Amino acid sequence: MATAHGAGAQAGGFGNWIAGFRGRARSAGISDRTFDAAFAGAQYLPDSIARDSNQAEFVKPLGDYMSTAASDTRVATGRGMTQQYANLLGRIEATYGVDAHVVTAIWGMESNYGQRRGDTPLISTLATLAYDGRRGRFFEEQLVAALGILQRGDVAPRNMTGSWAGAMGHTQFIPTSYQAYAVDFTGDGRRDIWADDPSDALASTAAYLRRFGWQQGQPWGVEVRLPRGFDFGQSGRAARRSPADWGQQGVRGVDGQMVPDYGEAALITPTGAGGPAFLVFRNYDVIGRYNNAQAYIIGVGHLGDRIRGLAPLQAAWPAGERGLLRAERVELQQRLTSAGFSTQGVDGRIGPNSVAAIQSYQRSQGLTPDGYASLRLLERLR
Ligand SMILES: [Ca+2]
Numbered sequence: 001m002a003t004a005h006g007a008g009a010q011a012g013g014f015g016n017w018i019a020g021f022r023g024r025a026r027s028a029g030i031s032d033r034t035f036d037a038a039f040a041g042a043q044y045l046p047d048s049i050a051r052d053s054n055q056a057e058f059v060k061p062l063g064d065y066m067s068t069a070a071s072d073t074r075v076a077t078g079r080g081m082t083q084q085y086a087n088l089l090g091r092i093e094a095t096y097g098v099d100a101h102v103v104t105a106i107w108g109m110e111s112n113y114g115q116r117r118g119d120t121p122l123i124s125t126l127a128t129l130a131y132d133g134r135r136g137r138f139f140e141e142q143l144v145a146a147l148g149i150l151q152r153g154d155v156a157p158r159n160m161t162g163s164w165a166g167a168m169g170h171t172q173f174i175p176t177s178y179q180a181y182a183v184d185f186t187g188d189g190r191r192d193i194w195a196d197d198p199s200d201a202l203a204s205t206a207a208y209l210r211r212f213g214w215q216q217g218q219p220w221g222v223e224v225r226l227p228r229g230f231d232f233g234q235s236g237r238a239a240r241r242s243p244a245d246w247g248q249q250g251v252r253g254v255d256g257q258m259v260p261d262y263g264e265a266a267l268i269t270p271t272g273a274g275g276p277a278f279l280v281f282r283n284y285d286v287i288g289r290y291n292n293a294q295a296y297i298i299g300v301g302h303l304g305d306r307i308r309g310l311a312p313l314q315a316a317w318p319a320g321e322r323g324l325l326r327a328e329r330v331e332l333q334q335r336l337t338s339a340g341f342s343t344q345g346v347d348g349r350i351g352p353n354s355v356a357a358i359q360s361y362q363r364s365q366g367l368t369p370d371g372y373a374s375l376r377l378l379e380r381l382r
Contacts, residue, residue: 014044018039018042021127034147035147040157042121042122045125049129053134062295064143066295073081073305098209102283105304109299109303110167111170119161125164129165129166149178154182154191174365178193181208208290209287211283213288215283218281218283220277221279221298223276223314224253233371236267236268240264243260261277266279273319273370276315278298282300287301330348332381334346341364344357365380
């Protein structure tokens with residue numbers, strides 16, 4: 001680990017690492033000419049390492065996350081963008097069959113509509129993280145992809161910038177995703193996701209969602225109301241039924257009507273019985289291919305809905321309650337198992353067995369069996 005080295009030793013080690021990496025890049029088809037142009041002026045960036053190491057696990061309360069993700073300002077700016085770029089977004093929607101408000105929402109989440117595309121030199125960032133980071137292999141793969149992008153001539157080395165973690169452009173593609181999915185929508189032969197003009201970046205995002213099965217006109221999810229005495233054992237991302245089946249269980253839209261048949265849906269309650277409930281459709285999983293964190297998917301989906309003109313959520317998120325850290329999830333599993341509610345293993349991941357164990361425990365305590373691994377539940381078990 002570099003933390004044991006002095007700064008000078010680090011710089012020297014970095015130079016040696018680049019020299020060794022040249023051979024591996026060559027084997028991956030990168031010419032010396034591309035390599036030299038890319039690494040001219042490349043620097044070790046201690047900030048990237050510090051930020052990567054300090055990415056301490058912090059689980060923001062979902063309500064706090066959502067109030068930023070779909071803040072009034074971000075909604076208003078997004079609506080402005082759909083007007084300013086109505087023509088472009090309309091053509092992208094017609095080409096890829098992905099709803100324009102969802103593309104706009106990803107743009108808002110990833111770079112605040114292009115305002116924060118990242119201005120760190122990408123090759124320096126990726127080389128630093130490949131040399132010195134805790135995920136060296138991953139970043140070396142990204143670095144090779146980035147050199148491939150330069151070799152193809154999509155962007156000049158000086159314009160290839162990104163975030164401290166190597167995500168690039170308006171919608172923050174990592175180099176391997178760019179290589180696989182980015183498109184040239186302007187027709188100039190270059191897939192330019194870095195320029196002020198967001199055309200290629202937004203089209204690339206639509207192409208990506210289409211590739212993973214986006215169904216035009218299908219919502220990501222709809223907020224629902226659950227009937228009194230609802231059996232939470234049916235909830236969870238894996239259990240899919242038709243909206244009509246859910247309707248028979250008493251599940252209704254917040255308008256009191258049956259949820260229209262957009263396809264099979266799972267019922268999720270991200271903060272347990274004490275917060276919003278949603279029926280989520282296939283498009284929920286498609287957004288998850290961008291970033292599979294539940295908060296992110298709901299954030300994008302809801303921001304898109306607000307941009308489209310739909311109302312805020314009706315149910316309130318529970319205030320101030322954060323999610324469990326990994327060590328706490330492990331402890332929860334251990335305590336449930338010792339109390340006679342086996343989670344069938346202790347891995348820190350709250351899967352179906354853990355949910356079932358939580359529900360059994362909740363029933364035994366006369367609590368609503370929503371299976372939600374909350375801090376309060378852990379405290380009760382301590
Ligand atoms: Ca282009």
